[in-house]
Amino acid sequence: MRDTLVLNASFEPLSTVTLNRAVVLVLQDKAVVEQAHPALRMRGAAVDLPVPRVIRLCRYVRVPFRRQAPWSRRGVLVRDRHRCAYCGRRATTVDHVVPRSLGGADAWLNTVASCAEDNHRKANRTPEQAGMPLLRQPFEPTPADAMLLTLAQDDLESLPGWLSKSAA
Numbered sequence: 001m002r003d004t005l006v007l008n009a010s011f012e013p014l015s016t017v018t019l020n021r022a023v024v025l026v027l028q029d030k031a032v033v034e035q036a037h038p039a040l041r042m043r044g045a046a047v048d049l050p051v052p053r054v055i056r057l058c059r060y061v062r063v064p065f066r067r068q069a070p071w072s073r074r075g076v077l078v079r080d081r082h083r084c085a086y087c088g089r090r091a092t093t094v095d096h097v098v099p100r101s102l103g104g105a106d107a108w109l110n111t112v113a114s115c116a117e118d119n120h121r122k123a124n125r126t127p128e129q130a131g132m133p134l135l136r137q138p139f140e141p142t143p144a145d146a147m148l149l150t151l152a153q154d155d156l157e158s159l160p161g162w163l164s165k166s167a168a
């Protein structure tokens with residue numbers, strides 16, 4: 001669910017992100033809340049935060065115009081939210097859909113997050129050969145999305161568990 005709009009420091013809309021990522025950006029002082037949900041707050045031991053609908057980055061970022069987002073293993077894991085493309089469990093590795101040994105490239109559309117077990121099981125085979133269908137198709141993040149991925153460096157799973165939504 002991508003439900004928070006991200007504005008550049010110049011107020012120009014950049015992209016949408018999940019609520020979790022929006023909160024991480026605000027907690028890391030990389031963004032401020034511009035517009036919040038009128039009735040909901042995020043409450044925790046050390047935090048009481050409005051549920052952000054629109055956030056604005058504190059520092060202006062230049063988004064490359066019509067340039068492909070650079071591929072990275074880390075970017076693939078964040079894009080797939082650390083969920084295995086084959087079983088949906090927590091992923092720590094990156095799998096090449098078409099294996100490198102068969103000419104598969106290091107590219108957004110050829111790589112997915114994978115748990116170590118499935119990565120090992122699939123080995124040097126395509127999903128068809130391995131009988132392991134993809135739960136979702138890989139996609140290429142836009143340059144703005146990729147820029148936001150690198151901004152929120154932290155693993156989204158590390159969002160404090162005590163943070164919960166509650167009515168104000």
Ligand SMILES: [Zn+2]
Pocket residue numbers: 084085086087088089114115117118119
């Ligand atoms: Zn798996």
